[in-house]
Amino acid sequence: NPNESLGKQINYTITGIEAGAGEMTTTQKAMKAYGLTNSKWQLQTSSTAAMTSTLAKSVKNHQPIVVTSWTPHWMINKFHLKFLKDPKNIYGKSEDIHTIVRKGLKKDKPEAYEMLNRFNWKPDQMADIMLKVNNGENPKTATAKWMKQNQQQVNSWTKGIKHVHGQSIKLTYVAWDSEIASTNLVANVLRSLGYKVEIQAMELQPLWASIATNAADGMVCAWLPNTQGLYYKDYKGKFDDLGTNLKGAKVGLAVPSYMKNINSIEDLKN
Numbered sequence: 279n280p281n282e283s284l285g286k287q288i289n290y291t292i293t294g295i296e297a298g299a300g301e302m303t304t305t306q307k308a309m310k311a312y313g314l315t316n317s318k319w320q321l322q323t324s325s326t327a328a329m330t331s332t333l334a335k336s337v338k339n340h341q342p343i344v345v346t347s348w349t350p351h352w353m354i355n356k357f358h359l360k361f362l363k364d365p366k367n368i369y370g371k372s373e374d375i376h377t378i379v380r381k382g383l384k385k386d387k388p389e390a391y392e393m394l395n396r397f398n399w400k401p402d403q404m405a406d407i408m409l410k411v412n413n414g415e416n417p418k419t420a421t422a423k424w425m426k427q428n429q430q431q432v433n434s435w436t437k438g439i440k441h442v443h444g445q446s447i448k449l450t451y452v453a454w455d456s457e458i459a460s461t462n463l464v465a466n467v468l469r470s471l472g473y474k475v476e477i478q479a480m481e482l483q484p485l486w487a488s489i490a491t492n493a494a495d496g497m498v499c500a501w502l503p504n505t506q507g508l509y510y511k512d513y514k515g516k517f518d519d520l521g522t523n524l525k526g527a528k529v530g531l532a533v534p535s536y537m538k539n540i541n542s543i544e545d546l547k548n
């Protein structure tokens with residue numbers, strides 16, 4: 279019933295993703311800050327796949343829905359989403375993705391360390407691979423093709439680095455589309471330097487723990503300063519932060535653009 283309040287129409291539910299995601303923590307904070315907790319509002323935990331499929335259904339039926347969203351991601355264009363304004367700046371203006379490696383990597387595997395330290399690319403480039411993988415291409419193949427088409431850039435990450443022979447290295451990641459793209463790309467680049475690369479997917483908390491406990495060598499999935507800021511704080515001193523590999527990512531609540539009257543998180547209360 280379109281005459282009901284938005285809250286009522288969507289059962290006072292924000293459709294979320296995995297419980298451990300940084301964005302879920304930030305969204306809890308946002309709900310408190312915007313007064314969406316003391317009433318019936320809830321943040322529904324699910325998975326990214328379930329969230330995008332619920333979103334697809336709502337869009338198909340032109341029904342209202344509020345989701346935890348982020349970019350780079352194909353959901354923005356595919357479902358014509360708009361981010362809700364965040365006047366209290368809970369999500370932050372933009373996020374950078376950092377490369378985080380274990381203590382001692384520089385000494386043990388200086389070639390890999392150097393490559394990881396140099397790795398950086400642009401949101402559009404990441405989005406390009408994500409879209410291909412979402413359209414069914416294998417991530418390994420998609421990133422290998424990307425490397426061929428972007429040889430100069432790849433070269434700038436590897437130039438002058440000595441090749442190794444069969445040394446192994448382990449990268450961990452969370453199986454979000456963005457991280458599938460970046461991790462497979464970096465794995466392929468390290469393979470081109472002679473590394474035997476293992477990549478292992480896990481939840482976000484174990485991901486940070488894997489680096490902090492030296493169970494893995496590195497990861498390229500740290501959305502900061504807000505999204506995974508808690509993990510960063512928790513494990514501070516137990517990892518090396520190699521800085522930004524991608525600038526200009528964004529995290530926030532979003533709605534389909536046909537929800538004309540909802541433009542700010544503050545509008546959710548009306």
Ligand code: PBE
Nearest residue numbers: 299300301348454501505
């Ligand atoms: N995300 C996508 C992640 C980072 C990448 C926004 C869902 C998060 O930690 O929330």
